[in-house]
Amino acid sequence: MWSEQIKTETISDSLFSLLPAETLDLNVLRQFEELASDGSQDLLIELIDLYLTDAQERLYLMHSALAGQDYALLRSHAHCLRGSSGTLGAMQVARVCGAIEHLPLSQLVLEAAQLLDSLAEEFSRVRPGLLDEQRRLTK
Amino acid sequence: MTIQRNKTSNRILIADDDPVIRHLLTSLVTKEGFTPVAVSDGRDAYRILRNDSDFRAAIFDMMMPHLEGLDIVKYMRTEKRLLRIPAMMITSEQDLKVMVESFAAGATLFLPKPFTAERLLTSLRMLLN
Numbered sequence: 001m002w003s004e005q006i007k008t009e010t011i012s013d014s015l016f017s018l019l020p021a022e023t024l025d026l027n028v029l030r031q032f033e034e035l036a037s038d039g040s041q042d043l044l045i046e047l048i049d050l051y052l053t054d055a056q057e058r059l060y061l062m063h064s065a066l067a068g069q070d071y072a073l074l075r076s077h078a079h080c081l082r083g084s085s086g087t088l089g090a091m092q093v094a095r096v097c098g099a100i101e102h103l104p105l106s107q108l109v110l111e112a113a114q115l116l117d118s119l120a121e122e123f124s125r126v127r128p129g130l131l132d133e134q135r136r137l138t139k
Numbered sequence: 140m141t142i143q144r145n146k147t148s149n150r151i152l153i154a155d156d157d158p159v160i161r162h163l164l165t166s167l168v169t170k171e172g173f174t175p176v177a178v179s180d181g182r183d184a185y186r187i188l189r190n191d192s193d194f195r196a197a198i199f200d201m202m203m204p205h206l207e208g209l210d211i212v213k214y215m216r217t218e219k220r221l222l223r224i225p226a227m228m229i230t231s232e233q234d235l236k237v238m239v240e241s242f243a244a245g246a247t248l249f250l251p252k253p254f255t256a257e258r259l260l261t262s263l264r265m266l267l268n
Binding site for chain 1: 156157158159160162163166167170200202204231252253254255256257260
């Protein structure tokens with residue numbers, strides 16, 4: 001049991017180390033602001049809104065998938081959330097999603113609950129930054 | 140009723156189950172002067188393409204519920220009326236094999252996620268022009 005824990009931590013840590021560690025990369029996010037060259041900030045405000053709503057929903061669905069031991073569904077939600085998180089600069093959320101997606105199944109079964117806790121924690125860290133960005137844009 | 144593809148079509152078919160990416164694509168396509176037709180899964184995209192070929196281009200997420208982007212592109216390449224519609228695949232997979240599979244299936248462009256705003260716009264313009 002003890003050796004199993006050490007082993008799983010080592011694998012997760014190595015997967016985590018493959019991706020950047022910044023919680024919210026505002027440079028990534030603000031590139032999309034430049035796309036709204038017509039002076040409208042609406043696009044980025046809408047994207048943040050959609051992301052926050054969708055991520056919250058997916059976290060719930062991922063917990064449901066885990067409760068039902070549906071690991072394929074869990075990975076599918078993680079895959080989707082990783083794409084939008086990386087695109088909007090939520091690097092740590094993307095990183096944990098990547099771990100959920102790519103861990104071997106036997107490892108995921110052992111670590112899924114812990115990874116979902118990490119995901120919820122990372123999302124709670126990134127959320128205020130995104131809301132601040134929204135406030136900045138609406139001023 | 141089957142809608143034939145018009146050479147001057149302004150419509151772009153977008154299929155992505157991620158609402159953030161779908162909205163981003165829809166907004167950019169609109170901003171570029173085209174008309175997006177957006178759906179949230181592969182099955183809906185397939186249903187549309189069965190009766191409607193009036194599209195300037197198509198953008199598909201690789202992994203979607205019900206039917207994957209790759210399968211839709213394969214279908215498009217078997218239908219004469221859909222053959223000339225360029226298709227861009229978007230995916231979170233960074234694997235070279237996935238890119239090779241996309242091109243082998245008949246995709247015109249391949250855009251890995253996460254993408255920068257500049258890369259997205261460049262890819263979109265390449266696809267549309």
